[in-house]
Amino acid sequence: MSTQENLLRIGELAKEAGVSVTTVKFYVKEGLIRPACKTGRNMAYYDRACINAIGVIRKLQRERYYPLSVIKRLMASAPVEQVELELLDAIHKVDLPNPDERLPLSEAARRTGLTARQIARLTESGALVPAREGRKKFYGADDLGVMALAKRRLDAGIPFEQTVRSFSIYENALREAVRSEVDDFASGALMSGSVTAEGGTRMIRVSDETLDGFIALRRKALNREYGSRRLEDLGRFEAALARALPRMEGALRAMGRERDAEACASVCAGGPAEDERLSEAAAHFWGFARAGGDIARALAESVRARDYFVALAPAGACATALACLKAAWLLLAPAVLGCEKDGRTALEALPEAPAAALRAMLNDKEPSQMQI
Numbered sequence: 001m002s003t004q005e006n007l008l009r010i011g012e013l014a015k016e017a018g019v020s021v022t023t024v025k026f027y028v029k030e031g032l033i034r035p036a037c038k039t040g041r042n043m044a045y046y047d048r049a050c051i052n053a054i055g056v057i058r059k060l061q062r063e064r065y066y067p068l069s070v071i072k073r074l075m076a077s078a079p080v081e082q083v084e085l086e087l088l089d090a091i092h093k094v095d096l097p098n099p100d101e102r103l104p105l106s107e108a109a110r111r112t113g114l115t116a117r118q119i120a121r122l123t124e125s126g127a128l129v130p131a132r133e134g135r136k137k138f139y140g141a142d143d144l145g146v147m148a149l150a151k152r153r154l155d156a157g158i159p160f161e162q163t164v165r166s167f168s169i170y171e172n173a174l175r176e177a178v179r180s181e182v183d184d185f186a187s188g189a190l191m192s193g194s195v196t197a198e199g200g201t202r203m204i205r206v207s208d209e210t211l212d213g214f215i216a217l218r219r220k221a222l223n224r225e226y227g228s229r230r231l232e233d234l235g236r237f238e239a240a241l242a243r244a245l246p247r248m249e250g251a252l253r254a255m256g257r258e259r260d261a262e263a264c265a266s267v268c269a270g271g272p273a274e275d276e277r278l279s280e281a282a283a284h285f286w287g288f289a290r291a292g293g294d295i296a297r298a299l300a301e302s303v304r305a306r307d308y309f310v311a312l313a314p315a316g317a318c319a320t321a322l323a324c325l326k327a328a329w330l331l332l333a334p335a336v337l338g339c340e341k342d343g344r345t346a347l348e349a350l351p352e353a354p355a356a357a358l359r360a361m362l363n364d365k366e367p368s369q370m371q372i
Contacts, residue, residue: 006048006052007036007037007045007046007047007048008045008047008050009045009046010025010044010046010049011042012172013046013050013051013054016051017050017054017055017103018131019054019058020133020134020305022134022135022136023035023054024054024131024132025134026133027054027057027343030068030072031072032057032068032071032072032075033053033054033057036056049195050332053075056075056255057071057075060074061131062102062140075341077105078174085327086297088120090136090370093221102131102138102139102140103135103138103139103144104136104139105119105120105137105298106140108139108143108147109143111144111198112144112147112148112150114147114150114367115149116201118150118160118255119139119147119162121160121161122146122147122150122164122167122284125164125171125174126175127150127164127167127168127171127173128144128146129142129143130143130149146167148338150163150167154182166308174177180210184287185204185347187334189207190203190204195273214259218224230334233296233303233334233336234288234289234302234334236299236335237288237332237333238286238288240331240332241286241289241328241332241360242268243356243361244261244328244361245264245265245267245268245324246264246265246268247357247358248264248328248354248357248358248363249261249264249265249268250357251354251356251357252264252320252324252353252354254353255353257320257351259317259318259321260318260320260321261321262326263278263318263321264276264321264324264325267280267285267286267321267325270282270286275316275317275318277315277316277318277322278318278321278322279287281308281309281312281322281325281326282325284301284304284305284308284309284329285303285305285329287301287304287305288301288302288305301335302333302334303337304327305329305337306330306333306337309325309328309330309339309342310339311328311331312326314326314349320350320351320354323346323349323369324349324350324354324358327346327347327349327350327354327355327358328358329341330342330343330346331343331344331346331347331362332359332362347359
């Protein structure tokens with residue numbers, strides 16, 4: 001009887017274990033299973049015990065979400081006591097919904113309604129962390145949950161790239177926060193000589209639950225705080241525009257540009273203008289302020305006005321007045337609108353007197369205004 005009679009070739013092992021040959025090769029490369037003997041450079045035979053080993057590896061990956069480095073250590077050590085496994089379960093957060101669910105890219109896309117490219121973008125950003133088996137990626141319960149959140153935002157009209165940026169902001173901040181907190185918790189709470197595996201398990205689970213609650217509560221509070229600040233910016237913006245127009249009006253009168261000065265005065269007063277282009281510019285200039293308490297409308301009007309003034313090419317009888325409106329609006333706009341660069345360009349196109357008046361105002365260090 002040859003020594004290979006009760007052994008399996010790699011293809012036979014893969015078939016009986018219910019995995020691909022690529023997966024077996026990956027496990028061999030990672031040192032999770034080893035051939036019983038090699039008869040050539042590209043030929044090896046495996047003991048039938050490897051079938052069970054592969055089943056254990058996949059169970060620990062799919063049901064307990066252990067990384068391969070931990071699985072390798074567990075399989076190389078003596079049998080693990082149940083309480084120790086519970087401690088590892090607490091560390092690796094195995095009590096997740098649908099732990100067996102791991103989907104390839106095509107099925108994840110079909111299930112969640114996202115495109116393969118959108119899933120790839122979320123993966124590139126770090127918001128999704130698929131498991132790898134050979135060259136294939138499989139998305140687990142956490143990943144599917146993130147995809148569902150992204151789809152919900154998309155259905156609500158939030159641009160997908162905005163979601164990628166938002167998720168990335170939190171991913172980066174949370175990664176650093178969790179790393180620091182885990183290191184601190186391990187050195188502070190778990191390093192006590194009196195802590196048992198069972199006690200450590202309880203501490204980790206309670207720590208997770210309380211920190212999740214803390215993060216949710218603080219995020220709501222901070223959203224209120226910073227959201228209120230952004231709304232206050234609109235009020236300061238309106239006041240700043242009301243101060244800027246008379247200054248530029250005075251500068252234009254000093255230059256002898258009476259028509260342009262009167263145009264600025266009419267816009268400041270909110271009255272009708274004879275020039276059609278000036279009337280259109282005035283409507284955009286104060287559009288967000290006329291939204292009253294309708295916050296959504298005020299924000300939408302701000303975006304429309306920004307796009308209007310960025311594209312505006314002052315011309316006609318009131319060209320200088322239009323240029324003044326453009327420069328003032330773009331320069332004084334809240335930073336969140338992202339038009340400072342366009343404002344600086346518009347400022348450079350103004351005659352010296354109104355430009356100087358606007359610079360002087362901005363350099364007064366008035367609340368929420370930038371320095372030129």
